[in-house]
Amino acid sequence: MKAGKLAYGTDMCLDKIKFKKAKLVIISEDASNNNKERFKRICEENDISFYEYGNKEDISFAIGKSNKSVVAVLDNNFAKSINKMFEDLKGAII
Numbered sequence: 001m002k003a004g005k006l007a008y009g010t011d012m013c014l015d016k017i018k019f020k021k022a023k024l025v026i027i028s029e030d031a032s033n034n035n036k037e038r039f040k041r042i043c044e045e046n047d048i049s050f051y052e053y054g055n056k057e058d059i060s061f062a063i064g065k066s067n068k069s070v071v072a073v074l075d076n077n078f079a080k081s082i083n084k085m086f087e088d089l090k091g092a093i094i
Contacts (some may be wrong), residue, residue: 005075008063010035013072017042022072023079024049028056031069039070049083 007016016022027039029052036052043050053059056069063071073079 005073005078006063007072007074008059008065008068008070010070013039013070014042016072016074017046017048020046021074022046022048023076024051024073024082026051026053026059026071026073026082028052028054028059028069030055035069049079051086053086 007013007022013022013025017025025039025043025048027036027050031052040050042048056067059071060066060068073082
C-alpha cells in the first residue's frame, strides 16, 4: 500500500477520524474495552466502517509496525476492498 494510505495507533487514528480522512477502522480484539467502545462510538457518529479483528500482533504484523492495536484506512478503494473482504467473511461464517 502506498505511503499515506494508512494511519495507526490511537492518537493518529483519532486525528484522521476527526479530520474526516478515515474511511475504515480496524481495532484488535485484545485492545482495551475502553478503546474499542471509544472507536466504535466515534466511527458510528462519523459513518465510518468499524471492525474488531485479530489481535495486536496480527495488526502490527500486517502494517509492519510493533504494538499497534488500531489502524485506519484512508484510501477509498482500499477501504472498499477491506469492507468486501469482511462482508465475505461474515457471509461464510453464517
